Amino acid sequence: MENLVPAPLTQSLQKQKYHRVGKHSAVKRCKWFYEALTGGRSCYKQKFYGINSHQCIQMSPALFYCTQQCLFCWRAQNGDLQISWDEMKLPDWDPPEEIVQGILKAQNRILSGYKGHLKTDPQKFREAHRPKHVAISLTGEPTLYEPLGELLRTLHARGLTSFLVSNGNLPQKLSALGVEPTQLYISVCAPNKEVFKRVCRPQLPDAWERLNETLAFLPSFRCPTVIRSTLVKNHNMDDVEGYAKLVAKAEPTYIEAKAYMHVGFSSLRLGFDDMPSHKEVYDFALQLSEKTGYKILDEVADSRVVLLSKRDKPLRFSP
Numbered sequence: 001m002e003n004l005v006p007a008p009l010t011q012s013l014q015k016q017k018y019h020r021v022g023k024h025s026a027v028k029r030c031k032w033f034y035e036a037l038t039g040g041r042s043c044y045k046q047k048f049y050g051i052n053s054h055q056c057i058q059m060s061p062a063l064f065y066c067t068q069q070c071l072f073c074w075r076a077q078n079g080d081l082q083i084s085w086d087e088m089k090l091p092d093w094d095p096p097e098e099i100v101q102g103i104l105k106a107q108n109r110i111l112s113g114y115k116g117h118l119k120t121d122p123q124k125f126r127e128a129h130r131p132k133h134v135a136i137s138l139t140g141e142p143t144l145y146e147p148l149g150e151l152l153r154t155l156h157a158r159g160l161t162s163f164l165v166s167n168g169n170l171p172q173k174l175s176a177l178g179v180e181p182t183q184l185y186i187s188v189c190a191p192n193k194e195v196f197k198r199v200c201r202p203q204l205p206d207a208w209e210r211l212n213e214t215l216a217f218l219p220s221f222r223c224p225t226v227i228r229s230t231l232v233k234n235h236n237m238d239d240v241e242g243y244a245k246l247v248a249k250a251e252p253t254y255i256e257a258k259a260y261m262h263v264g265f266s267s268l269r270l271g272f273d274d275m276p277s278h279k280e281v282y283d284f285a286l287q288l289s290e291k292t293g294y295k296i297l298d299e300v301a302d303s304r305v306v307l308l309s310k311r312d313k314p315l316r317f318s319p
């Protein structure tokens with residue numbers, strides 16, 4: 001498998017502090033993990049859903065693989081840094097148990113760097129040794145990982161909750177998951193096919209239809225579902241009506257409208273000015289609220305994110 005991915009790519013990821021796990025998985029310290037341990041601040045998912053940032057593992061089981069090449073994505077894509085590989089040529093997959101053991105070890109290694117750090121909060125440091133949550137969202141499309149349902153089962157058997165983020169290009173994989181994640185995110189970052197092709201740059205010719213198929217069966221999930229829209233100024237924020245139609249089809253528990261952030265490899269494809277301000281995200285959310293009947297429940301200005309739902313308040317996974 002190593003030969004499928006060029007060495008300069010793996011070296012570049014190492015420099016960016018990706019901790020490789022097995023052949024195709026990785027853990028990366030989330031900014032909010034650091035903030036929660038040393039500064040007392042936490043991510044918006046702690047505020048919205050009670051996910052403790054200092055007990056969260058950010059990982060991917062499909063580090064190098066995706067069916068889209070979104071302009072706004074922070075991951076390295078084929079062609080970035082003049083490095084080429086086939087993002088759809090899949091490896092022999094590592095077994096779920098090996099991945100889970102590997103990500104727990106990697107998280108421990110990351111945590112060991114905080115021992116003796118002057119700003120580390122001792123109680124949070126102790127708690128962080130017992131991770132409670134896994135965000136399967138770091139990079140790549142996780143539904144490409146064949147035994148994804150087994151991976152979820154293995155995580156849950158260890159008492160971990162899971163948030164799974166998918167681009168919805170593989171509806172048959174999502175519908176056949178034997179085990180649901182604790183919360184399922186589908187990225188909807190375009191209101192119509194034309195914008196989808198330009199901004200999400202799908203590698204499958206019928207990706208828009210596939211995404212729509214996923215949205216159509218989203219109401220059949222028992223777990224809370226989220227439509228997450230990463231908003232890029234002057235690229236995908238115009239057709240609010242288009243987004244509203246997709247929301248009506250998917251009937252998600254929540255919508256998260258979130259600004260594109262100019263970080264990672266996305267800075268090779270987009271400019272600093274492509275980040276909408278929090279006010280612009282909020283104005284978008286307000287229009288979407290009017291068109292869908294979803295209420296604005298919460299917002300975090302620092303992260304430029306607004307939460308909408310038909311519920312009166314979000315479900316929380318820990319106190």
Ligand code: SF4
Nearest residue numbers: 030043053056058135
């Ligand atoms: S839920 Fe996401 S943003 Fe929050 S700590 Fe985990 S990986 Fe970071």
Ligand code: SF4
Nearest residue numbers: 066068070073140167
């Ligand atoms: S679908 Fe997700 S991982 Fe794939 S390119 Fe888009 S943002 Fe990146």
